[in-house]
Amino acid sequence: MRIISGMYRGRGLPSGYLKDTRPTTDFARSGLFNMLRSRIQINGISALDLFAGTGSVGFELVSAGAAHVVFVDESKECIKFMKKAAILFPQADIEIIHSEVFRVLKNRQSQFDIVFADPPFELKREKYKLLISLVLKTCLKPGGLLILEHFYKEKFDSSPDFTESRSFGNSTFSFFAQPKSKNENSTLPGFFRSDS
Secondary structure, X not given: OEOOOOOOOOOEOOOOOXXXXXXXXXXXXXXXXXXXXXXXXXXXXXXXXXXXXXXXXXXXXXXXXXXXXXXEEOOHHHHHHHXXXXXXXXXXXXXXXXXXXXXXXXXXXXXEEEEEEOOOOOOOHHHHHHHHHHHHHHHEEXXXXXXXXXXXXXXXXXXXXXXXXXXXXXXXXXXXXXXOOOOOOOOOOOOOXXXX
């Protein structure tokens, strides 16, 4: 598994198999970051990678110039893997949290420009809805963006904050935009909002 773009393009992440993980494929990551690079300025943003697993998307954000990236996962094996991988990015501002995602969302105070979430595909729909709600309410900056990776047959376009989705193989990325405050500027220009 390698970084596919940005300043660390081609840098390999630690090898090894992680049980019960489903890393975002190179094909899907490439498609996602082509979308992001053509629409927003990643350099200098803060990002949160939930259900991080191998951390491949979060490390891709580091490579794209994100100023601060927080990784969250409840698996000890995933945390060990990401800590090992983080050594490969010594100048990056990386925080790795070993905890259950919903607990972190209910207790964390800081907000982010981008939140990426890749929960298990078998997560119940009610939990997906709770995840979307908690992220939008607790940890997205005004104008921020939630990217939810899920099985392509799931649909979340009924959410009032949904903007669009894009599928790559069996994975779909759904985008949810946090409305901007009139008195506050956001790093992200809101290109993913369909009415912008």
